[in-house]
Amino acid sequence: MIEISNISKTYENGGKALRDINITIEDGEFVFIMGRSGSGKSTLLKLMLKEAEPTSGRIVINDMDLQKMPRRYVPKFRRKLGVVFQDFRLLQDRNVFENVAFAQRVVGASSRSIRESVPRMLKLVGLSSKYKMEPQKLSGGEQQRVAIARALINRPEVLLADEPTGNLDYQNAIEIMKLLKRINRRGTTVVVVTHSQELVDEIGGRVITLDRGRLVSDEVRGGHTDEL
Structure with missing residues (x-):
């Protein structure tokens, strides 16, 4: 389970990346976190990977409280997550x-x-x-x-995908999403961060939308692609 409780992030220049975000993702869920550039979705992912620290609030992933986690344990924690990036990093x-x-x-x-x-x-x-x-x-x-x-x-029990289709054409993007859906059906919790409204509309499912650091909607949408 992923529990994001009252998370806010303010940068040193005063910019507010996240404002009082509350999200619970159950084991085995498939969730999109979407929003335009600057919405806060990338910051949220960095907090979930403990690449950055929140200004306030609490994140618990697989019963591990990230704010209480010693720095020496962070590499081990990250190895227990699956992470996929836009630029492949092969x-x-x-x-x-x-x-x-x-x-x-x-x-x-x-x-x-x-x-x-x-x-x-x-x-x-x-x-x-x-x-x-x-x-x-x-x-x-x-x-x-x-x-x-x-x-x-x-x-890993959780797979975090940061714009996994950002460098792909539309057909390849759909194929990658189908693969992530199949992986999810095997029991892995999958969280996909994306800015692609078209892709989300095609795939459907639970969609959490951020805008200017605020959570503006959390809903389940129907998709159009068959045999996912």
Whole structure:
């Protein structure tokens, strides 16, 4: 569960990025957090990753109170989250298999575990046949699939996706969203930060909208895409 309680964020220059935000996301939910540039959605994600600190309020993720978390524990906390970014952040000097395996090596997984789990994850994202390819030889959609596989390899309970389709054309964006929906149906809580109204309208689901740092709506919308 993710509990965001009375969160506000004011920067040193006096700018108010977030104003008294309250959001509860239950285990297993799929949620969009949307808003235009400057709405506060990226700031909220940074707070959830403990890359920034709120001015006031409290965030609890998987029973961990981020405001009480010692700095030394932050890397371990982040490794328990799956995070996907707009710019993929793949290792260009390693092939697809090694990019996904890297996340397991960081946590000390055995070679046997890596040999078994990486192919399984690549199959989930539809890239089994491309495990030897270098990232720069893949399409944007394929690179994002590698990034998703890497984010999921350690079986996080929560997946945070920051504008995961921002560098993709519309069709690839829809395909990535379908993949995230399938991952959600396997039990992972998925939170997608986006500015794309068109994509949200197409996919549907729970949509939390921010505007100028305020939560202006939290609703469930119907989508148009079949067989998600």
